[in-house]
Amino acid sequence: MRLEPVYLVAPRERAPVMATRRAFLGMGLAFTAGTLVGGACGYSLARQQSGSAGTTAGGDPVPPSGDAELDELRRLAVVAPIQELLDQRLLFLMMRERTYAQDPVLWRGVARLTEHVITTADVVDRGQLARLLIATITKGAPPAELSLAERVPALREIPR
């Protein structure tokens, strides 16, 4: 009896190949979907960034006003470092009273300046700034909750 070799190895099955056309369509759909999702996310992020003046150091959101100039002043008032507010003090105080006298957020910037000038001795032109703040507080109508009128005696004690 003679044994014949039997080869059991079948030809390797070819991996199914996606039709070129279907693959192209799939890639196109994936690209379009990615573009749409990315665009929507970018748009909503940009809206969020541009529509708000930011958040205060305490995390309180600053309400967007729809007026870019007012939003920038609000950012200076409650978000910006005190040195930036000091650097812009003339512009900030003048625009607050000439253009946005009723804005309560800007009064918080006046309060920040007031506290800083009372508690910090080495502010540039400290006496002049104190007198400017006295005029701002006594001739304006600051929100009662800021108690700015109570700070006027301390401002008056600052030497010229």
Add this chain to the structure above:
Amino acid sequence: MMQGGGSGLRGPQAVPQGGTIQVEIGPNDTEVEVSEAGVGTPTRHPVPPGKTATIPVPNVPGGTLLYVSVGKGRRARIILVEVFALLR
């Protein structure tokens, strides 16, 4: 003594009651605005560009601070001028 050198607006640091404020403005501005600190409503004074303007001091008490400005919004240039009382 002048202040505001190089900013497109130059003027005195202090002026007497009843006097005038002489300010030099740059070539791009045609109007100077003056307001009393704390009050808000400015008076406007047309000025030929690149010229010196002579603005009457508002009728305010001695010690009052005045904002003198040219330009609008955040591009405004500002100097602060003090009004002092004349001894009588």
